[in-house]
Amino acid sequence: MTTKRVARVLPPTPDGIERAGGVLRSGGLCAFPTETVYGLGASALDERAVRRVFEVKERPLSDPLIVHVAKPEDAPALVDLDEPCRKAFDALTEAFWPGPLTLVCPARSHLPDCLSAGTSTVGVRCPSHELARRLIDAAGVPVAAPSANKFGHVSPTTAAHVLDDLGGEDISILDGGASGSAQCEHGIESTVVGLRTEGTTCHLTLYRRGALPRASLEEICSQVGARLNTAETYASESKPDASGSPGQLLTHYAPRLPAALCTVVADAAADDAKSDSYLANCVVVDFGGRLKTLEKAARAYRDLSAAGDAKVAANALFDTLRWAEGVPGAANVFIADLSEERASSALIAGVADRVYRAASGNAIEIPRKT
Ligand code: TXA
Numbered sequence: 164m165t166t167k168r169v170a171r172v173l174p175p176t177p178d179g180i181e182r183a184g185g186v187l188r189s190g191g192l193c194a195f196p197t198e199t200v201y202g203l204g205a206s207a208l209d210e211r212a213v214r215r216v217f218e219v220k221e222r223p224l225s226d227p228l229i230v231h232v233a234k235p236e237d238a239p240a241l242v243d244l245d246e247p248c249r250k251a252f253d254a255l256t257e258a259f260w261p262g263p264l265t266l267v268c269p270a271r272s273h274l275p276d277c278l279s280a281g282t283s284t285v286g287v288r289c290p291s292h293e294l295a296r297r298l299i300d301a302a303g304v305p306v307a308a309p310s311a312n313k314f315g316h317v318s319p320t321t322a323a324h325v326l327d328d329l330g331g332e333d334i335s336i337l338d339g340g341a342s343g344s345a346q347c348e349h350g351i352e353s354t355v356v357g358l359r360t361e362g363t364t365c366h367l368t369l370y371r372r373g374a375l376p377r378a379s380l381e382e383i384c385s386q387v388g389a390r391l392n393t394a395e396t397y398a399s400e401s402k403p404d405a406s407g408s409p410g411q412l413l414t415h416y417a418p419r420l421p422a423a424l425c426t427v428v429a430d431a432a433a434d435d436a437k438s439d440s441y442l443a444n445c446v447v448v449d450f451g452g453r454l455k456t457l458e459k460a461a462r463a464y465r466d467l468s469a470a471g472d473a474k475v476a477a478n479a480l481f482d483t484l485r486w487a488e489g490v491p492g493a494a495n496v497f498i499a500d501l502s503e504e505r506a507s508s509a510l511i512a513g514v515a516d517r518v519y520r521a522a523s524g525n526a527i528e529i530p531r532k533t
């Protein structure tokens with residue numbers, strides 16, 4: 164069944180931006196590009212509009228939203244920080260904003276409760292994407308925006324991806340176009356960090372690895388004497404996590420086909436013919452050529468970065484997962500297993516986190532002849 168297209172696509176022209184800003188200001192929803200992924204925006208000050216974001220995404224009300232501001236100076240009006248965390252906040256925003264860092268802080272009381280999902284905190288971020296900033300500026304309000312996909316599905320990095328998931332909804336989409344600076348340059352979401360004061364120290368907690376590597380955060384933390392802990396969890400829906408960031412589900416960014424993390428293991432006794440017939444229904448998403456020996460037998464094969472470049476892989480990841488689920492005749496998606504990179508301080512950890520969740524942590528070993 165194909166759903167009737169209702170969503171309106173707006174061009175990235177001054178008129179399109181003005182119209183998109185008007186949609187947000189008047190309580191409507193508008194998807195827009197950022198340097199990470201497309202967000203589904205609503206005025207953060209309008210409780211009804213924020214509730215519609217949850218409905219349209221089919222997202223549980225227990226998962227809070229990030230609020231986007233056009234310039235760093237607009238953030239303090241949303242958060243309520245005491246001295247130690249104010250210092251860390253200023254240092255982090257000075258170093259990384261505009262950019263892919265979300266800071267979760269105690270929320271000011273005028274913000275709607277549903278933004279915070281009962282946490283009394285709010286995540287804020289100033290995106291660097293020119294169009295996103297011009298749109299928020301045109302809207303004249305802070306903009307709440309989760310990724311513009313159906314809950315649990317692969318995040319969108321083009322307007323076409325947004326249409327695939329949300330085209331049947333009464334929303335607008337500001338189309339960033341497909342080239343150069345219009346693109347979602349990073350391709351994976353922002354890094355999410357919580358700030359909490361204990362005594363005279365600001366404690367930072369890394370909730371979600373993302374486009375800003377942990378190593379960059381650590382540098383600033385040591386300069387301001389803040390401590391950085393990690394609280395990533397991989398919770399199942401039936402067992403919510405206790406990390407302080409409710410969105411940490413095991414299954415996330417998932418293609419609409421069963422997916423598994425795949426490793427090729429050397430086995431002198433392997434029956435390659437058997438494994439080839441099995442692979443005939445599988446799409447292989449590789450990284451750095453580690454699954455290259457499966458290419459011939461697989462239904463389809465793509466490498467996120469044959470050279471093993473994390474930046475290139477992050478940029479290609481979500482588009483490739485959406486491509487994989489659409490390959491005719493495909494029954495499974497096998498993705499290169501990057502589990503060993505999940506605790507890394509480098510960008511690859513953000514990619515490793517996404518592929519782990521895309522596969523719900525399922526892993527498979529394919530034996531091949533040595
Ligand atoms: O790059 C991004 O961050 C994109 C673009 C559109 O800005 N947005 C995005 O939003 O990824 P979303 O809703 O798909 O993911 C936000 C994550 C969720 O895991 C959520 O639980 C966490 O951030 N988060 C948001 N506000 C929070 C809060 N107040 N406390 C704890 N975690 C929060």
Ligand code: MG
Nearest residue numbers: 309310311318
């Ligand atoms: Mg999301």
